[in-house]
Amino acid sequence: MKQTYFTPGPAELYPTLYQHLQTAMDEQIGSISHRSQKFRDIYKFTDQQLRTLLTIPDTHGIFFTGSASEVWERVLFNCVEHESFHLVNGSFSRKFYDYANSLHKFAHLHEKPFGEGFDYADVEVPEYAELICLTHNETSSGVQMRTADIHKLKRKYSKKLVVVDMVSSAPYPDLDFSLIDSAFFSVQKAFGMPAGLGVWIANQACLEKAERLQKYENLTVGAHNTLPTLWSHYKTFETPATPNVLFIYLLGKIAEDFNKIGIDTIRKQTEEKARMLYKFLDASEAYSPFVKQDRHRSQTVVVATTQKPSADVISGVKQAGMVVGTGYGKFKESQIRIANFPAVSIEQVDTLINQLQK
Amino acid sequence: MKQTYFTPGPAELYPTLYQHLQTAMDEQIGSISHRSQKFRDIYKFTDQQLRTLLTIPDTHGIFFTGSASEVWERVLFNCVEHESFHLVNGSFSRKFYDYANSLHKFAHLHEKPFGEGFDYADVEVPEYAELICLTHNETSSGVQMRTADIHKLKRKYSKKLVVVDMVSSAPYPDLDFSLIDSAFFSVQKAFGMPAGLGVWIANQACLEKAERLQKYENLTVGAHNTLPTLWSHYKTFETPATPNVLFIYLLGKIAEDFNKIGIDTIRKQTEEKARMLYKFLDASEAYSPFVKQDRHRSQTVVVATTQKPSADVISGVKQAGMVVGTGYGKFKESQIRIANFPAVSIEQVDTLINQLQK
Known part of the structure; x- marks a missing residue:
């Protein structure tokens, strides 16, 4: 049963997923080259549907990784020279913080007990923190941060980059991407797909930071899926390495279904x-x-x-x-x-x- | 058509792939938890099938990443303190070398023109190189390195780690894993699956190296899919983060089909x-x-x-x-x-x- x-x-898989998967198999999406026009059209379509769904402006690129956990690492590598700042109130926001330590960044911690949430007024960000790491929805404890509070934080600390983990809530939160520099999610939550694809949204400010770290600070931003390589390939709707073409296709179709509903x-x-x-x-x-x-x-x-x-x-x-x-x-x-x-x-x-x- | x-x-997708995908959908593999016994059974099954197919001994673990390109980065992070050595004769072996430079490793290069191959007698590995990076099959130029030559190299440099990129040839090469420390491939080549999963085989010597770098050299080995975290979860057939469960299932089924043929x-x-x-x-x-x-x-x-x-x-x-x-x-x-x-x-x-x- x-x-x-x-x-x-x-x-639960989204009800239309099965039909889209069948269509993908009929169209042999699993075999097409990721350097073909057909793939570029798929990337462009998925990009447009996500842009419409989440109101993402042209200042931001949309990139694909193996998982959202991978994005924790990528955003820390690419957007932090020395110091990050983390709101932690559960297991997943803590893992984001742990990743920063693993990369030898100086990670500032503001912690609340499991089950409690953060309000704008609670939060003081240290002076030298470069990246504010927020978790919109803490999957382990069922705690959410209001987007209004997230937006206020960015307005107060406008010179710092803000990244929002919306792994288990996107597309629900109405993030204002004219403020928010970066956000990411995975497809096996609210998009109703099997796991195996992470989606990373990042703006020019994130890119400039990564380029500065590489060029002037002589810092490694990693080797795989770095923001500069993702972005340079994104200009022609390609990816640096072979991505999960099938899931990018399916994500575009699900996002289109969401847009039809509104x-x-x-x-x-x-x-x-x-x-x-x-x-x-x-x-x-x-x-x-x-x-x-x-x-x-x-x-x-x-x-x-x-x-x-x-x-x-x-x-x-x-x-x-x-x-x-x-x-x-x-x-x-x-x-x-x-x-x-x-x-x-x-x-x-x-x-x-x-x-x-x- | x-x-x-x-x-x-x-x-081309392997002919049985469609049926396995249908079964996976019927069994709701796309929805099961990666912390469930059902997932652990799937991981164990795929592990066993790959072990049989490629004659992988118990000294080696089998891990999953988002892609084989990701493994280039992971193996360099986890197995190189200072110096790596690369045989380069095409675009993909060069990317492996480029990744080492991006991670600020000192990467030694032995290069041959596009279309030419390496023999055992050609290769002198520098004294301080810790990891020998070989590409069994250079996808860009159609050049293969004989496994006998790969084995001789390891025997000559037995104290160095040897990793073999077999992205576009596995399961064809009869690598001797009693010699070879690590190898990796992706599933969208000879396994006839859609892209979106990398497979990384690594032995205890690789793990010990990664642990030494972390503990005694105070070096970062990355944050996501590090060998120590992959290995500690592998002991119970789990993964550090949500993996591509569906593709791990499909890979096990395809490997089983291969084993039936022999x-x-x-x-x-x-x-x-x-x-x-x-x-x-x-x-x-x-x-x-x-x-x-x-x-x-x-x-x-x-x-x-x-x-x-x-x-x-x-x-x-x-x-x-x-x-x-x-x-x-x-x-x-x-x-x-x-x-x-x-x-x-x-x-x-x-x-x-x-x-x-x-």
Whole structure:
């Protein structure tokens, strides 16, 4: 029996994915050269659809990597000479910080407990930090940072670069790319695709920084998927190395489907489904929402503390044909995580709630 | 009309790929968690199939990256403190060398002209080179290095690490992994899959080197897909970050299909098809094999100089339902490249030869 995946990534595939995959196979997309006009047309199409969906201006390029985790490394290599600054409140924002340490950058840490969120007023960025690393949606704890707060931070520290990890929320957050220098996501979350492709959005300021580090500071910005090489190939819609052509094609098609629905509608549907889930959890005696502050509650990954061991809840739900995620790390046995991505409908969320109620 | 792709990567998909992809969709492989037992079973299966196919001993781990180009960077980061040594005779072996320079390693270069190959007796490795970087099959020029020569080199320089780029030849070369420390390939060549997955084989000696660089030399070995993190997760058949689960599944299934045929048969079929192609080129007045020395002629990527502009040849072949590659770089207009991977049969090679003859 087919299950409905409410897991926070990999997640339920978007319903149209199967048809697009069939078309791709019929058109032999898996065999075409990444130096052909056909590939350049695919890259251009996906670029345009993402640009429309996320309102990305011409100042920003859109690049492809093997995963979003790879982008953690790439953006730190290319945009930090000495110091980065990290807001950390969960396992994934911490990994971003850990990557900076692994690259021997001086990484400043502003930490909050698991389950708590950041507001603009909390944050003081050290004077010499070059890159502010924010996580819009902390997948491990279900905490979200409001985009208004992200924008205020950039306005206050306008000379610093700001990068936003929106791995498990894009295309939901309405980031203002006239302010935000860089952002990235992976396709196995809200885009409803199999894992294997990262998407990196970066502007001219990021590129100039990378070029300066290479030329004048004699610093390595890495060798593979450096921003200067990605950008120079991007000018003709090519990539430095052979990319995941098939997934770039599929991403363009899914983004086109999203654009047909309209990003406003997708955001409203996301909020409506999140409202249903949190309303249920607030009223339930068997569950409670893990994130206490309403303004920090993720709209795309809803985390609930369970009265019963989470394994019992998960197996009950599974027998009804649905899969929800375990809690993360030490919360594995006391929490569940419910992904609220566009691939699951209001009706499916309703079915899940009814099952959780039993 | 469906074309038969004789391009050297991306290339013709292996005939069973479609069925495996359908099964993967039916089993919802695109949605399963990379922290689930189901994923660990998939990784273990693919690992076992590749181990059987390539005779990889327990001393070596098998890891997954976004691409083989990424492995160029990873192996240099993890296995070189100061100096690497590179045999360069084409565009891809040169990129490997360029990556070393980008990472600020001192990269020694032993170069031969495009189209020429290396023999054991040619090669003197500098005293302080830590890693010998060899390209078994130079995709740009169709030159191959004999595995016997690769093995002799390792025996002579037994204290140095040897890594073999077998991107466009694996599983053809019968590398002796009791000697060879590391090798890597991508799946869109001879494994007949879409691009989007790199496979990195590395032994304990490579791991120890990476750990030494990290701990005692205070050197960064990168942050993403470092050998120590890949290896520690590999112990339980997991990966540090979300990998391309679907392609790991497909690779295991294709490797299983290869094992059913038997690697000896696959190698003999490869040699038989290569023999047909070179015999035709040698006898033809319209074409000539680019690589003059028989012992350096690639068995998996056959490069021919064309009398007519290559574009005319390519378009003639295309009208007959087949796609061959252009020459690489400055040979784009005067050469064609014909991939000889397991996905194309003896009959299909025969059809191509008949068409080229017209």
